[in-house]
Amino acid sequence: MTMTGLDSATRRVVGILQERRSLSRLLALALAVLVGFSVLSPDIFFSVVNFQTIAFTVPEIGLLSLAIMVAMLTGGIDLSIVSVANLTALTTATLFATFGGADATGGQAVLLTVLFVAMGLLVALLAGLFNGFLVAVVGVTPILATLGTMQLYNGLAIAWTGGEALYGMPEAFLAIGINTVALVPVSFVMFALIAAALAVLLNRSPLGTKLRLVGANPTAARFSGIHNRRVLLATYVVTGLLAGLAGVIIASRSASASPDYGASYLLLAIVVAVLGGTNPFGGFGTVLGVVLATVTLEMVSSGFNIMRLSPFEYTIAQGLILVAIMVLDAVHRRRRGRVARPPRPEDPAPSGVAKEEMREPG
C-alpha cells in the first residue's frame, strides 16, 4: 500500500474508499453466507435459536480479534492474548474458590462477582503492561516479546493450577455467559458495548489517532511530537484488557477456568482480524470490520455444523477464506498500482510481517 507522493487530501479519499471497499465486500460476504445457509437449511439455520447460539459464541472470539486488531494498528501483534484471557479467568475462579464465593447469593454474590472480575482484569492489565514494557521500553519486536510472554503467562497458569481446570463460580457470575435479555445473550450485549467503546476510543480520541499514526509510520509519528513509547505502552494495555474481558466471558460461559482453554483461538483471532480488513503492517483497521468478520465466520461455523460438515472442513473454509481475501486484495492493489504509475515495475513484495515491524524504539 504505497501511498507516498500523494497529498493528504487524496490520501484521505483513498483511505475512505479503501475502508468502504473492504467493509462493503465483507458485508456482501456476510449476506451471502447468511442467505446461502438460510436457503440450504431454512428450518434450522434460519431460526431464533440458531442465531442465539451464534450470538453466544461471537463475544469471546470477537474480543480476542479486536485485541489483535488494536495491536496490528500499530504494526505489531499480540500473541499472548489467549494466555492473558486464561490468566484472568483463573484469577477470578481462584478468588471465588478461596473466598467461598460459590455459595454466595443475592447482593453479596453480585458484589463479589464485580470485585473478583475487577481483580481478574487487573491481572490482564498488568500482563498487558509488561508486554508494553518489553515492546516500548526494552525495544523487543512485538511478535517476539509476546511470543515469550505467551509462554510465560501460560506457563504461570499451568504451574498455578497444575494444569487442571477450576470450577465453582456463583450464579451471579455465570449469568454473564448464560443469561439472555430479550433473547439476546448478556455477553453479546457486553460485547457490543465494549466494541462501541473501543470504536470511540480509536476514532474519537487522541490516542486512537496517535495509534494509527505510529502504525502507519513510526518515524514520522515521532517527528510529529508523538511519544511513541507511551502510545505503544497504551496499545498493549488495551489489548491485555480486551483479552481479559474475553477471559471473563469464556469463564462464565464454560463455568470453568483452565490454562489450556482456547488454544486454537489465537490463530483464529488473527484470521478474523485480517478478514475484517485490518492491515497487518499497521495504520489501518476498523472495529466494525472485525465485528462483521467475527459474525461471518461464526455463521459459517454454525452453517457447516448444521450441514453436518466436519469441524475439519470448517478449518479448511477458514484458511481458504483468509487466503482468498488476501489474494483478491493483492490482485486489486497491483492492478490499481499499474494504472496509477505505469513506468515502475511491480510493487516490491513485502517479504513478511516481521520486516515491516522494524521500527525505531521510542
Added chain:
Amino acid sequence: MNRWVNRLRGRNNEGVLALTILVVVTAMTLVNPDFFTVSTLFGILRNSLVETVFALGVLIVIISGGIDVSFPVIGIFAGYTTIVIAQGGGSDPGVLGALLVAVVIGSLLGLVNGGLIARFGLPTLIVTLGTQGVFRGVLLAYIGSKYIAELPASIAQLSTTDLFVVQQGPVAARLHVFVVPVVLLCLAVHWLLQRTMFGRGVYALGSDAESARRAGFPVARLQLAIYALVGLLAGIAGIAHVTLSRNANPYELAGTELDIIAAVVLGGASILGGRGSVLGTVLGVVLIAVIKNSLILMGVPGTWQRAAVGVLLVAGVSIQALGARRKAARRRAVELEEARA
C-alpha cells in the same frame, strides 16, 4: 583481547548460548551427579532430533525475513499420509521409499506456500496461517483422523534401531540411529546457507528485499525455493517423528510451531531477517531441551517447565534487543563524530 572476546561470542551470540549450556550442565552436575550421564545426554539428543530438523527449516525462513507457522502441520501431513499410503499399497515401501514419499508431499505443500507468497507478495505469516488451516483440515477430513499403531515393518524396525548402546549397570543408554541423518542435514543446511548462491540470496532477501531485487537476485524464485525447502525439511521431520514415536497420530505436532520458532529465535536468528546460523539454532534447541531436562531432575514439577522456557525466552529476546539498541547508539555516535570532523 577484545577481538578474541568477540570471536568467541560469535556473530549470533553462539558463544553466549554455549556458555549458558555449559553453566547449566555444570550446575546440574554439582547439584545432582546423576545428571551427568551418557543416558541423560542420549535422552536429550533423542528428544531434540525432530525439533532440530523443523528448526532448520524455520531458520531458513526467518533469515529470509519471513515466518512460517504451517511447518508442523506439513510435517504430520507428510508423515501420516506416507503411512496411510504404505498401508493402502499393501507392500512395505521400505525406509527410503517412505522417506521419498514424505519428502515429495512436504515439498509440494511447501510449494503452495511459496507460490502464494512469491506470486502475490502476501505477508508470510498470514499466508501460512491460512494454508495451515487448509492442510490440517484436508488431513483430518479426507486422509484420516484415526490413530495408526501398526507401522510398516521396515519403519517399525527402524524405530528401534540404535546407533550404539552403552551399558551402565542395569540401564542401557541408547543413541538412536537418526542422530546421523540429523547431523548430516545440519551440515547440509549450513553449507547451503554459507557456501551457495542460494544461501547468499536468503540472507540478502532477509536484509532488504528491494536491495536483493536490485542486486539481481530472482526474489520470487528464491521465495518459492525457500518455502519448498521448508516443506521438504518438514516432511523429513514428520516421518522421523512418526518413526520415533512408533505410531502415526494425525493430531500431533500441530500447535508446536511457536515453540520451535522460539528455539530458533533464542539461537540468535533475527526475526527481522538477515541474521542467523545453523550452529546457533542447534544450540537454541539443545538449551531448551537441557533446561527442561534439568528441571525434571531438580525435582521441579513438570508444570513449571513452560514458565521456565517463557522466562528464558523473554530474557533472551530482551538481551538481544538491548544489545541491538546499544550498537545502534554507538553507530550514531560515531557518525556524529565523523560528521563533525
